[in-house]
Amino acid sequence: MKQTPLSASLFYNTTTLMTILSDRINNLSTSQTLAMAALARELKAQGKDIISLSLGEPDFNTPDFIKEAAKKAIDDNYSTYTPVDGYVELKEAICRKFKRDNNLGYKPANIVVSTGAKQSLYNVAQVMLNEGDEVILPAPYWVSYYEIIKLSGGVPIEVPTSVESDFKITPEQLEKAITPKTKMMWFSSPCNPSGSVYNRQELEALGKVLAKYPNIYIVSDEIYEHINFSGTFCSIASIPGLFDRTITVNGVAKAFAMTGWRIGYIGAPEIIAKACTKMQGQVTSGANSIAQRATITAVEADPSVLNNMVSAFKNRRDLVVALAKEIPGFKINVPEGAFYLFPDVSAYFGQTLRGKTINNADDFSMYLLSEANVATVTGDAFGNPNCIRLSYATSEALLTEAFKRIKEALA
Numbered sequence: 001m002k003q004t005p006l007s008a009s010l011f012y013n014t015t016t017l018m019t020i021l022s023d024r025i026n027n028l029s030t031s032q033t034l035a036m037a038a039l040a041r042e043l044k045a046q047g048k049d050i051i052s053l054s055l056g057e058p059d060f061n062t063p064d065f066i067k068e069a070a071k072k073a074i075d076d077n078y079s080t081y082t083p084v085d086g087y088v089e090l091k092e093a094i095c096r097k098f099k100r101d102n103n104l105g106y107k108p109a110n111i112v113v114s115t116g117a118k119q120s121l122y123n124v125a126q127v128m129l130n131e132g133d134e135v136i137l138p139a140p141y142w143v144s145y146y147e148i149i150k151l152s153g154g155v156p157i158e159v160p161t162s163v164e165s166d167f168k169i170t171p172e173q174l175e176k177a178i179t180p181k182t183k184m185m186w187f188s189s190p191c192n193p194s195g196s197v198y199n200r201q202e203l204e205a206l207g208k209v210l211a212k213y214p215n216i217y218i219v220s221d222e223i224y225e226h227i228n229f230s231g232t233f234c235s236i237a238s239i240p241g242l243f244d245r246t247i248t249v250n251g252v253a254k255a256f257a258m259t260g261w262r263i264g265y266i267g268a269p270e271i272i273a274k275a276c277t278k279m280q281g282q283v284t285s286g287a288n289s290i291a292q293r294a295t296i297t298a299v300e301a302d303p304s305v306l307n308n309m310v311s312a313f314k315n316r317r318d319l320v321v322a323l324a325k326e327i328p329g330f331k332i333n334v335p336e337g338a339f340y341l342f343p344d345v346s347a348y349f350g351q352t353l354r355g356k357t358i359n360n361a362d363d364f365s366m367y368l369l370s371e372a373n374v375a376t377v378t379g380d381a382f383g384n385p386n387c388i389r390l391s392y393a394t395s396e397a398l399l400t401e402a403f404k405r406i407k408e409a410l411a
Helices: 014-020 032-045 064-075 088-102 117-128 143-151 171-177 200-210 270-281 289-300 303-325 361-372 396-410
Strands: 111-114 134-139 155-160 182-188 217-221 246-251 264-267 351-353 356-358 388-391
Touching: 032 361, 064 289, 088 111, 088 264, 088 289, 111 117, 111 270, 117 143, 117 182, 117 217, 117 246, 117 264, 117 270, 134 143, 134 171, 143 155, 155 171, 171 200, 264 270, 303 396, 356 361, 361 388, 361 396
Parallel strands: 134 155, 134 182, 182 217, 217 246
Antiparallel strands: 111 264, 246 264, 351 356
């Protein structure tokens, strides 16, 4: 007789579940950004007035000209499997984008299109890392770098930075972190979560260190390239001697408000690009056909089409910086890109507020959720346990209300 399945929580105890599931998944941490966003949605569904500053997602719509390209692709019957590494027309458009915006001379053979930049990063880790290979991570770093590296057999080597150094690694720190086991360095600029942007001089200084170690490869995550208030942007692959050692990761999610379209891509040495294609061919194969056709239109567009959105983010940046400075105990840098504020809140550690003791950033973030109804993400998830991350990808009215609540909860 067929039995009605029982929920896992009723049928299995924790020990049994650990036995059923692989060590690989049992040792994998949950994404804290996604976890907090899910918790915020759950509390909202319960009727609580939660302001979520936890998720890194533009609150703008995908531009109409990109949506029209997608509609045309549907009408033109782009409904079959796509090439594993992406449509040739898209790869050629990406090459033109790299040349136009970054002065990088990639060819289509250097390009692999994936289902989001996160898959691009995962592909790179899987095809380049062996057990025990070390990967230098300037901290703070994007939350998934650490777990992707670990899942691929690598050993993340965190190099701490602070608000005083604008959350940037120095050449001296980089050199000190290098060992005979160092295989790669991964970083983002503009940085998620700090908003820091490395200028050309800073990247050249890091390049001088890396020039001494020709077997170390660099992953440069440039997904926030166009959400940049500094006035300049430099790809580390444009530094002399580093082009053939750099995997440049980018996509359309942030700049073009296309997070759900799931298109990312790399520019990389051909041997690495071919390896990523091989890996992807056994996992997801080619990215979505309609999204790829729309992305051709996106990357071919002049970046000036993004000016209004970037201007709105800059205004919000200025607003949250001003509001954060009014909160005693918040230490901040002024982010030059992306759409996050990453305040150091360690002044509150050891304090008891409203009967709740705050020992660390995890406690602080949960305190704000319960007492201010504001969702943030602990900095511990990004490799900096003194900070929290707040996204300002929401309206100025909600940001003003959120900081008002935070200030009152900490009074």
